[in-house]
Amino acid sequence: xxxxxxxxxxxxxxxxxxxxxxxxxxxxxxxxxxxxxxxxxxxxxxxxxxxxxxxxxxxxxxxxxxxxxxxxxxxxxxxxxxxxxxxxxxxxxxxxxxxxxxxxxxxxxxxxxx
Amino acid sequence: xxxxxxxxxxxxxxxxxxxxxxxxxxxxxxxxxxxxxxxxxxxxxxxxxxxxxxxxxxxxxxxxxxxxxxxxxxxxxxxxxxxxxxxxxxxxxxxxxxxxxxxxxxxxxx
Numbered sequence: 768x769x770x771x772x773x774x775x776x777x778x779x780x781x782x783x784x785x786x787x788x789x790x791x792x793x794x795x796x797x798x799x800x801x802x803x804x805x806x807x808x809x810x811x812x813x814x815x816x817x818x819x820x821x822x823x824x825x826x827x828x829x830x831x832x833x834x835x836x837x838x839x840x841x842x843x844x845x846x847x848x849x850x851x852x853x854x855x856x857x858x859x860x861x862x863x864x865x866x867x868x869x870x871x872x873x874x875x876x877x878x879x880x881x
Numbered sequence: 882x883x884x885x886x887x888x889x890x891x892x893x894x895x896x897x898x899x900x901x902x903x904x905x906x907x908x909x910x911x912x913x914x915x916x917x918x919x920x921x922x923x924x925x926x927x928x929x930x931x932x933x934x935x936x937x938x939x940x941x942x943x944x945x946x947x948x949x950x951x952x953x954x955x956x957x958x959x960x961x962x963x964x965x966x967x968x969x970x971x972x973x974x975x976x977x978x979x980x981x982x983x984x985x986x987x988x989x990x991x
Contacts, residue, residue, distance in 0.1 A: 802981075809885070809969065809981035810925070825978070857924055869915065870979060872924040 771873035773858050778878045780852065788843045788876045790858030797863045799841035800870060803827065804855040816841055845878065853880045883908045885972050887982035894989055900957040902985050904970030913973035914946055914953045919984065920966045929955060960989045
């Protein structure tokens, strides 16, 4: 089955702890994205990557970090510098970053700070 | 600041009726427009995209785009209870960076 997987589905973080969210795709897509969704709000872009070993900050990158060592994988680390990390995190991919290419989403990770 | 605006709803329609969802955007240079459906607790699912002015039909769904007026709409014909969800409008802001509206909640009642 082709698609995007995210793990874990639920994640609990203690104050001051870094956590890493996994995102894997087997669609052979070049571009990958991380979004955050808060209740009653639209998705906000955290980071995106056009190609392996390259990524750019989105609108709300502070307190987050990413890597893109493989085409299939784009993990997101939520650091202790992110003051309000409780949210629904969504990973997406598209064929490329050329305008018009549809983005497809993984099932999401729900992060809660204890 | 590029913005995408949607009425939060809920939009309540009876089963079998036409549901009309609207979206306006601020960036005149936007080229690509997407509608996603999101069930409660789930991730968004792409249901329609449109790039040119006019209508685009896919089954019970019709997307309408008017670039001069900067709005895009989604019509759902013969609405079913299973269509009850939040519908997100997204607009391409360059390099395929999508800007999302907050979504409109649709409730289809039997």
